[in-house]
Amino acid sequence: MYESQALANAGHHFGAVDAFPMAGDAASRALIAHPASQCGTCVLRHLCVASTLNDNEAARLKSVVRTWRMVRQGHALYRAGDAFQSLYAVRSGSFKTVAQHSLGRQYVSGFSLPGDLLGLDGIVAESHPCDAFALEDSAVCVIPFQSLEVLCRELSPLQQHVHRLMSAEIVRETAQMVMLGSMTADQRVAAFLLNLSSRFALRGYSPREFTLRMTREDMGSHLGMKLETVSRSLSRFQRRGLILVSGKRITLLNREALGTC
């Protein structure tokens, strides 16, 4: 019915090439120019920067998005303080972004799935303000930002789409603040599960059954609570028959009830 949720392996994108052919740290920083990186035929097109472009425009974009990068689980796509050069579109896998805070305090500001854009927060200071770590072996399209700006000046639909993407990011963060500011722990966990679920649905994965790639601690940080509280919320939901929990594996049994926590 649904593709199995294998965010780490968008198979045909890589053609015959093993997605992670190199061992060790080198692989996580490799830049690979790949003939298959055609925005026009990308399966993620409807989610990505290319969504509103016609064939000709997509071809132009493709000429800008020439390189890929693979990032092994646990490795950084970029670190806080790195010079900002490019945006990254997640092709496969998933990432967490971690905002560094005064005195070592960390905050997981978000999780990115295939089709999501990473790095918008680096534009203003021309350096990344946060870390981005791969939660599993992942691949991204590298979008050199200066080239994108040049292209945006030529292609009005692309310009509009970039503006919409940035605006959407702002709206998303506002929603997150509402959550942090006005919901109980249970409500936050429920909203998080439902949010993930609908994002999986958009990508063709089952919205009912999925794997949490992040730890309880990451979830907790993102939701403004301790990992123990996350764990307790999940257990409570399971006891009430709303979900099934088996480690990182989650099954939603009653979406409506979960929504009204």
Place this chain on the structure above:
Amino acid sequence: MYESQALANAGHHFGAVDAFPMAGDAASRALIAHPASQCGTCVLRHLCVASTLNDNEAARLKSVVRTWRMVRQGHALYRAGDAFQSLYAVRSGSFKTVAQHSLGRQYVSGFSLPGDLLGLDGIVAESHPCDAFALEDSAVCVIPFQSLEVLCRELSPLQQHVHRLMSAEIVRETAQMVMLGSMTADQRVAAFLLNLSSRFALRGYSPREFTLRMTREDMGSHLGMKLETVSRSLSRFQRRGLILVSGKRITLLNREALGTC
């Protein structure tokens, strides 16, 4: 030493024209084409969209930003659901933006001072997702977004500045999430006061003594706590000699100590 903090009256901007000549509700919706609305000579230029433009470019921008709007205290600049047409740059006064939430729950997502830009969150859906209310009699420059996009395609510095503004908004919101997710009530109130203080300083007002234009409830909503807790935090700070509180009037006595709450 400092200009008195009169955000509601950036006097000479209006020239000989009374800023709020009309009585009643009509005033809050009035569009006024005004000969003085020259981005090139605006005192807020260093904060605003025009900050990086040369004289010629500023003149082009001025031709796009032709109208002003005045909004009386308590009235809305726009409401959630209103069609998105324009961004607004605060010229004088101040605003709060209120995110509407499921089931009447409200969240004050931010406060805008002169030079700040309002409405970026409306781009993605072409309708405003939140309300914007004037906290005092205020005035804004109206920036028709489509015209701005056209101009951005011509003027690379303007394009870059708009991108930076959007990115800055994203960074700001991330910082707010960190606060909501990982700080105690006292820390949040302290950070809020220090943040306001530095924003006043940027605008030439005293960073030491200022008036809170919002209610305790607005502050609380913005900071993810109840109004009573805000009040208690302020009282505690006063008791410890960190600040002076007299209703909405705040004096910072010890910035360092406040920063390490």
Place this chain on the structure above:
DNA sequence: CGACGTGTTGAAACGTCTCAATGAAGGTGG
């Protein structure tokens, strides 16, 4: 004047955190 919106303060209730113990899963080297 009384009504209202706003701000302060107190005491008890509540939710979340802290600390601690235990168990399960995954990787490594003998």
Place this chain on the structure above:
DNA sequence: CCACCTTCATTGAGACGTTTCAACACGTCG
């Protein structure tokens, strides 16, 4: 292959911070 280690997750009991409910004070405005 198993013992071992580390990381991750679960659960409990008490401590702590914030909210709730309530009372009261203050200023503005009709």
